[in-house]
Amino acid sequence: MLAGIDEAGKGCVLGSLHIAIAGVISEEKLKGLGLNDSKKIPKPKRQKLFDKLIKLLDFYEIKEITPQEIDSGNLLQLEASYSKSLIEKFNPTKVFVDCPHPVPYKYKKMVGVPGTEVIAEHKADSRYLTCMAASILAKVSRDNALINLGIKCSGYPGDIHTTKFLENLYPDFPSYVRLSWKTTKKLVARMGESDLV
DSSP, rough: OEEEEEOOOTTOOBBBBBEEEEEEEOOGTTTTOOOOGGGOOOHHHHHHHHHHHHHHHHHHEEEEEEEEHHHOOHHHHHHHHHHHHHHHHHHOEEEEEOOSSHHHHHHHHOOOOOOOOOETTTGGGGTTTTHHHHHHHHHHHHHHHHTTTTOOOOOTTTTTTHHHHHHHHTTTTOOBBOOOSSOOOOOOHHHHHHHHH
């Protein structure tokens, strides 16, 4: 059994990080779907692929790492812990992991489970079909979660719409804001100064 693991929303200041595992007995059923790294697929096509994948995959699961968990822990360790628990749950023969660690072999050790061959690589979501599938599951799940929260921006710090959205939330940030992010801290400092003027 083959599986792939990827996440969406790691760098965002808004919302949870979504992490997904996608597994198949044979990759044949994933060929010809037009899979790729989710960031390279237009949003409407991503949703259609998501709907197909949840019917085609032999197993899958999507987990959320909440802003509260992210604020109180080490994101890399959290991601490794969630990935490892997904590998343990489904026990694939081989799993391809889109590696968030600068040194892939170290991350491989962090998520390693006896009986499962772990392939941890940067850009694995552009190379391996199961990892592409996991990328799409995580991205669509996260995008839909933001919509359900009424968030109409990307959530990424470099997005001017995200900055404006955060400014409008100040000072009473809801639970979906990552308070430990530099973007939030800088905004609080800047808005706090303007309150004093």
